[in-house]
Amino acid sequence: MRMPHLMAIRWLRRYRRLVLWLLGTSFVPSIFLLLISYYQTIAGAQSDLEKAVEQSARRLSSLMRASEITLKELEISLENLSLNDSRAWKLLQRLAYSDPRFREIGIINEEGLLVLTSLGPVDPPIYVNAKIRADLSVKELQIIGPITTTLMQERSIVLALPTKGKGEINILVDPIVLSTYWNSSNELDLGPDGFLAYVNKQDQKIITGSGILPRDGRISTSVIRKQRLREVHPVDGTNVYIVGEVSKAWVLQKWRHLLLIGSPITILSSSILMFLLIRFLYPTQMLDYDIKIGLKNNEFELHY
Numbered sequence: 001m002r003m004p005h006l007m008a009i010r011w012l013r014r015y016r017r018l019v020l021w022l023l024g025t026s027f028v029p030s031i032f033l034l035l036i037s038y039y040q041t042i043a044g045a046q047s048d049l050e051k052a053v054e055q056s057a058r059r060l061s062s063l064m065r066a067s068e069i070t071l072k073e074l075e076i077s078l079e080n081l082s083l084n085d086s087r088a089w090k091l092l093q094r095l096a097y098s099d100p101r102f103r104e105i106g107i108i109n110e111e112g113l114l115v116l117t118s119l120g121p122v123d124p125p126i127y128v129n130a131k132i133r134a135d136l137s138v139k140e141l142q143i144i145g146p147i148t149t150t151l152m153q154e155r156s157i158v159l160a161l162p163t164k165g166k167g168e169i170n171i172l173v174d175p176i177v178l179s180t181y182w183n184s185s186n187e188l189d190l191g192p193d194g195f196l197a198y199v200n201k202q203d204q205k206i207i208t209g210s211g212i213l214p215r216d217g218r219i220s221t222s223v224i225r226k227q228r229l230r231e232v233h234p235v236d237g238t239n240v241y242i243v244g245e246v247s248k249a250w251v252l253q254k255w256r257h258l259l260l261i262g263s264p265i266t267i268l269s270s271s272i273l274m275f276l277l278i279r280f281l282y283p284t285q286m287l288d289y290d291i292k293i294g295l296k297n298n299e300f301e302l303h304y
Helices: 002-014 016-078 086-098 175-181 253-296
Strands: 102-108 113-117 120-127 142-148 155-162 168-173 195-200 206-211 228-234 240-247
Touching (some): 016 253
Antiparallel strands (some): 195 206
16 A cells, blocks of 8 residues: 555655646746736736825815915905905905805904905904914915814815915815815725825824824824835925825735635646646656656666
């Protein structure tokens, strides 16, 4: 009973190199293709994430440009008007309704009082906390928020432009803009725990976003988890960068499904290939291989 077993061991020892070559020839290409498909899946997901983040950056830049033009034109128009003038109120109203991305426009004077909105003069004026106002030393458009607005008591993003004095003009971004126009979640499958977020560069607080955002409301670009794909894109001319993240497990679910289906097929096809190689190589190559091994091991005897 042990003879076939011993013969098999001897045969494997004798032809181990040939067996290894046949195994490599049949299985290595399949394994190589699986590895290529793995890295292609990761690269494809990273590319999709990059495109979504870049598109979100373009959208934010477009919103910022439109807001800045509107506010600078408004500042010039108000130079010759009193804030109590009905023409000033109508001007704000017209600008607020001219762009569907804008919800409200307000003016805060040098004393920090909200004195005028597109709804009309604020009487009595409402004091606005300095913590949610623009940095008046920077004469550029700034993003503030999200905050709960003083007058309308709604959570919004504020785009603020300091004026030549010590006041500022603000545009409130409509909540619909925050959930649709502002993000690209409808163009990218973020999975059950992915997100796309707009983050303040200074304090790393999340301004807004979509998906499953971190609970603490902050995102650090210095911390990158190995099991996640991340893309970070700064938005030119702003204090904001955009961060997109998805988990590798989510990205690779289709690849794993392909692996489960493809593995039996790969094993079967490799086995067939190995059988065919042995079947057709044995008559032509085995004798030559035996002669080389025999000469190497001094297994030949000379008989007269």
